[in-house]
Amino acid sequence: MPGGELWVALVALVPDIWGCVQNTSAIASSLDSLSSGQTPRAAESPADALRWLKPVTALIVLGGALITFGIIWDISWHATIGRDTFWTAAHIMIYAGGATAGCLAGWLAICATFLHRESFRHISVQLWGARAPMGAWVTIWGAAAMLTSAPLDDWWHNAYGLDVKILSPPHALLAAGMYGVVTGGYLLASARRNRLAAAGASSEGSTLAVLANGIQLALSSILLTELSFPNFQHSSTFVLASAAMYPGFLVAAARHSPCKWAATKMSLVYMGVICVMVWILPLFPGEPKLAPIYNPRTTMAPPAFPHLMFIPALAIDLLFLALRNRSGWKSAVVAIPMAAVLFLALFVTVQWHFSAFLISPAADNHFFAGHGRFFSYMGDLSNAGRFFRLQDRAITPEVIGWACLIAGASAAVGYATGGSLRRILR
Amino acid sequence: MSPASFRPAFWMAVMLFSLPWLPVESRAHVGSPHIIFEGRAGDYPVRVIIRQPEVVPGLAEIHVRALGAVPERVTALPMHSVAGRKGAPRPDVATLVEGETHLFQAQLWFMTRGAYGVEVTTEGPLGGGSVMVPVNSMAYGRKEMPLWLLTITLSLLTLLGLGVVGITRAGFREASLPPDAPATPSLQRRGLIGASLGAVLVAGAIYGGNLWREVEDNQHKSRVLYRPFAHEVALAESDPPELTFKLTDSRASARHNTLLPDHGKLVHLFLVSDTSPPAFAHLHPKGFDRLAFKSTIPPLPGGNYRVFTDLVHEGGATQLLTNRLVLPSDVPVSPPSDPEDSWLASRPVGERTSELGEGMTMQLEVVPGASVSEGVSLRASVRNPEGGAVTLEPYLRMLGHAVVMKEDGGRFAHLHPAGTLNMAAARRMADRSGPPGAAEASDAVCGDLSVLPPEQALAMGREGVVSFPFVFPEMGNYWIWVQVRVKGVIRTGLFRHKA
Numbered sequence: 056m057p058g059g060e061l062w063v064a065l066v067a068l069v070p071d072i073w074g075c076v077q078n079t080s081a082i083a084s085s086l087d088s089l090s091s092g093q094t095p096r097a098a099e100s101p102a103d104a105l106r107w108l109k110p111v112t113a114l115i116v117l118g119g120a121l122i123t124f125g126i127i128w129d130i131s132w133h134a135t136i137g138r139d140t141f142w143t144a145a146h147i148m149i150y151a152g153g154a155t156a157g158c159l160a161g162w163l164a165i166c167a168t169f170l171h172r173e174s175f176r177h178i179s180v181q182l183w184g185a186r187a188p189m190g191a192w193v194t195i196w197g198a199a200a201m202l203t204s205a206p207l208d209d210w211w212h213n214a215y216g217l218d219v220k221i222l223s224p225p226h227a228l229l230a231a232g233m234y235g236v237v238t239g240g241y242l243l244a245s246a247r248r249n250r251l252a253a254a255g256a257s258s259e260g261s262t263l264a265v266l267a268n269g270i271q272l273a274l275s276s277i278l279l280t281e282l283s284f285p286n287f288q289h290s291s292t293f294v295l296a297s298a299a300m301y302p303g304f305l306v307a308a309a310r311h312s313p314c315k316w317a318a319t320k321m322s323l324v325y326m327g328v329i330c331v332m333v334w335i336l337p338l339f340p341g342e343p344k345l346a347p348i349y350n351p352r353t354t355m356a357p358p359a360f361p362h363l364m365f366i367p368a369l370a371i372d373l374l375f376l377a378l379r380n381r382s383g384w385k386s387a388v389v390a391i392p393m394a395a396v397l398f399l400a401l402f403v404t405v406q407w408h409f410s411a412f413l414i415s416p417a418a419d420n421h422f423f424a425g426h427g428r429f430f431s432y433m434g435d436l437s438n439a440g441r442f443f444r445l446q447d448r449a450i451t452p453e454v455i456g457w458a459c460l461i462a463g464a465s466a467a468v469g470y471a472t473g474g475s476l477r478r479i480l481r
Numbered sequence: 482m483s484p485a486s487f488r489p490a491f492w493m494a495v496m497l498f499s500l501p502w503l504p505v506e507s508r509a510h511v512g513s514p515h516i517i518f519e520g521r522a523g524d525y526p527v528r529v530i531i532r533q534p535e536v537v538p539g540l541a542e543i544h545v546r547a548l549g550a551v552p553e554r555v556t557a558l559p560m561h562s563v564a565g566r567k568g569a570p571r572p573d574v575a576t577l578v579e580g581e582t583h584l585f586q587a588q589l590w591f592m593t594r595g596a597y598g599v600e601v602t603t604e605g606p607l608g609g610g611s612v613m614v615p616v617n618s619m620a621y622g623r624k625e626m627p628l629w630l631l632t633i634t635l636s637l638l639t640l641l642g643l644g645v646v647g648i649t650r651a652g653f654r655e656a657s658l659p660p661d662a663p664a665t666p667s668l669q670r671r672g673l674i675g676a677s678l679g680a681v682l683v684a685g686a687i688y689g690g691n692l693w694r695e696v697e698d699n700q701h702k703s704r705v706l707y708r709p710f711a712h713e714v715a716l717a718e719s720d721p722p723e724l725t726f727k728l729t730d731s732r733a734s735a736r737h738n739t740l741l742p743d744h745g746k747l748v749h750l751f752l753v754s755d756t757s758p759p760a761f762a763h764l765h766p767k768g769f770d771r772l773a774f775k776s777t778i779p780p781l782p783g784g785n786y787r788v789f790t791d792l793v794h795e796g797g798a799t800q801l802l803t804n805r806l807v808l809p810s811d812v813p814v815s816p817p818s819d820p821e822d823s824w825l826a827s828r829p830v831g832e833r834t835s836e837l838g839e840g841m842t843m844q845l846e847v848v849p850g851a852s853v854s855e856g857v858s859l860r861a862s863v864r865n866p867e868g869g870a871v872t873l874e875p876y877l878r879m880l881g882h883a884v885v886m887k888e889d890g891g892r893f894a895h896l897h898p899a900g901t902l903n904m905a906a907a908r909r910m911a912d913r914s915g916p917p918g919a920a921e922a923s924d925a926v927c928g929d930l931s932v933l934p935p936e937q938a939l940a941m942g943r944e945g946v947v948s949f950p951f952v953f954p955e956m957g958n959y960w961i962w963v964q965v966r967v968k969g970v971i972r973t974g975l976f977r978h979k980a
Contacts, residue, residue, distance in 0.1 A: 347564030
């Protein structure tokens with residue numbers, strides 16, 4: 056299970072983390088020597104100074120994971136209990152993830168700017184006189200955006216009432232911040248992987264990059280939660296939104312990663328993240344504390360079962376495997392439209408049938424959490440087995456046409472992004 | 482991007498960010514934000530004050546003061562008028578306010594618009610019981626962003642925008658640069674391209690964010706913000722001339738908006754002149770069409786009048802509609818269309834004493850509560866010329882009625898001895914969510930004298946005193962009318978009070 060891989064990877068990093076702590080105390084004693092006029096110890100080699108970049112990157116990725124799990128938990132909290140304050144466990148998890156990642160990225164900036172300037176010179180970029188790896192800057196920005204959204208969100212609630220939907224302008228700023236933190240971790244991992252590949256270690260560092268990429272996809276999919284419930288998956292809105300979001304991720308992963316089946320692995324990480332919450336959340340009791348209650352829940356509401364993303368991901372991986380000997384525009388003119396068509400054909404077909412299964416009584420179990428098990432306390436369970444938005448938002452040939460265009464645009468963005476990610480070294 | 486080149490962009494961003502967030506005039510609701518009940522919750526006399534949420538979903542603040550013995554436990558349960566008790570969560574236990582022995586507090590979220598009832602229950606050695614207090618969950622306004630918050634937010638957003646531009650510039654310039662790569666002019670060009678793209682992204686975010694905010698604000702105004710029912714108040718050219726009140730709003734035809742009688746009357750309409758002291762009338766127009774009502778015009782001086790109309794709907798929601806009317810000065814005197822209509826053309830005003838005619842006087846005492854937030858008691862006592870008590874008879878099923886209006890017309894409340902809660906709405910909520918007989922019990926708790934034997938009802942008025950609990954919503958000058966029935970005639974006292 057992808058979650059298990061993450062824990063194994065983190066445990067393996069413990070010696071590196073300990074090395075980081077030792078290096079830090081060595082740095083402190085060097086600074087003390089300088090200030091007291093004593094001759095400092097010989098400067099450590101760049102390899103020593105950068106040895107702890109890997110555990111710090113992993114911890115930043117972990118921060119992004121905490122944010123993603125925290126958001127899913129928070130949505131469940133609102134769907135089950137309804138009432139919350141700023142200091143719920145879910146909120147603390149989200150902000151702890153952002154703060155941890157932000158502080159660690161800030162530490163990287165301090166190291167790159169002041170403490171290990173020479174060692175970091177070749178793996179950092181300059182921003183307003185300071186230096187840090189590109190991913191660290193993005194993470195710092197993300198953490199700052201998360202903090203900025205807090206007072207704005209508080210005023211928005213006082214002015215317009217507590218949000219009953221996921222996306223509002225302050226939440227969009229928070230989402231941008233969270234996405235920044237997660238993307239920053241992904242950039243750090245990708246840059247490290249690319250440097251190792253350039254040095255001859257072609258597959259080292261791929262695991263962390265794939266994990267970060269999968270967490271990024273899971274976080275992005277949460278934005279489409281309100282459009283992606285199984286009961287909505289026969290509507291045009293779901294098809295168009297999915298066409299805009301997912302092809303870009305899959306194509307970028309398939310294109311830029313030196314490891315095989317990158318898109319498939321990434322999609323399995325995404326599914327793993329969501330499935331963990333589908334299976335864990337209902338184990339905990341929860342009851343609604345807000346009226347009106349139309350669905351008197353007794354356990355925490357799980358998210359809906361994730362999309363079977365690995366199927367179109369596998370097809371896209373195979374496509375890029377077949378095109379591996381092509382490059383430049385010859386590759387792009389084939390890869391982009393084919394990826395878009397493959398995604399749409401497989402994703403829409405698979406989800407059409409899978410969603411019908413998920414809303415049926417056959418999915419009314421702990422594993423699939425279907426047939427309304429994910430409904431909030433305001434949901435009407437008599438609608439658990441129905442598809443919504445069929446009349447006014449039907450999937451017509453015109454909708455499919457638009458979806459192809461949108462998926463193509465998304466795939467093009469993913470293709471370009473994947474190309475950039477292959478080159479990132481700092 | 483050099484500092485000189487980004488200065489204009491900086492100020493443009495500040496301006497674009499500021500404009501939509503600057504204070505916007507929000508719609509005013511003249512009704513009192515507090516629902517007050519004073520009476521018995523089972524075996525315990527209590528005063529319940531509920532501050533309604535101003536937004537939806539929003540938080541209501543509830544205070545319960547024990548006026549006698551203190552119950553061991555006080556709970557508050559919110560019930561939506563549609564979902565009822567079945568759709569209600571477990572009651573919240575109210576906690577004692579720190580430093581207090583008689584004052585309990587709780588907070589309840591109201592998640593949707595519409596009529597709610599808060600069931601306040603007491604338990605203790607004396608027994609227990611509950612009272613249903615109806616509350617409207619409506620978004621009456623939109624709060625403005627304080628200037629200090631606007632400044633901080635704009636500053637942080639500007640930093641974030643500059644961060645995006647800087648990061649994209651750095652990324653385009655150096656992110657894919659191998660070690661030891663020389664610095665070339667092309668790197669700077671790449672950096673500028675990145676910065677330009679970043680600037681486009683930021684500009685797009687500002688534009689898109691502002692557009693989104695406008696859409697949300699417009700949706701809030703059109704779908705969430707309370708819009709009083711459209712209505713017309715006019716003079717009909719009839720003989721004798723009549724005042725007509727018509728509901729012209731399309732929503733008025735909906736079944737859940739059918740009007741409910743409130744202590745016997747479908748419509749309570751108040752006229753208050755712009756003069757000082759104001760002329761006043763309390764009318765009960767009769768229906769001549771499903772959504773249209775008419776009343777004869779009382780002998781009031783001509784001029785400009787504010788019109789306040791109290792309505793209760795089938796769903797339990799209440800409304801206070803406002804309008805204006807110009808009365809002619811030569812209206813012929815005609816019998817009132819409703820025997821319970823009353824008016825007061827003019828009278829010298831005192832702060833504490835009002836002449837009622839036939840030598841009778843009404844004295845008003847504003848008795849402060851235990852704290853400012855718990856309001857006051859408006860205690861009116863009627864005396865004969867000899868100074869003795871005058872028996873008060875039931876008027877519209879109550880021992881008395883009071884109307885409180887801020888001098889500028891910005892606040893208005895129609896209250897009863899049980900408080901500002903609406904008796905018809907309380908009855909509706911109790912009927913929907915309580916056991917058989919809950920509706921009648923609610924009437925009794927709310928002070929409906931018609932549920933008592935006539936002798937008992939008269940006995941309650943023997944001391945000539947009636948009291949109204951009230952919380953002045955704002956500082957300022959208020960007109961207070963107190964209406965009682967004495968010897969079969971409705972008498973109105975007028976007072977001026979500075980809160």
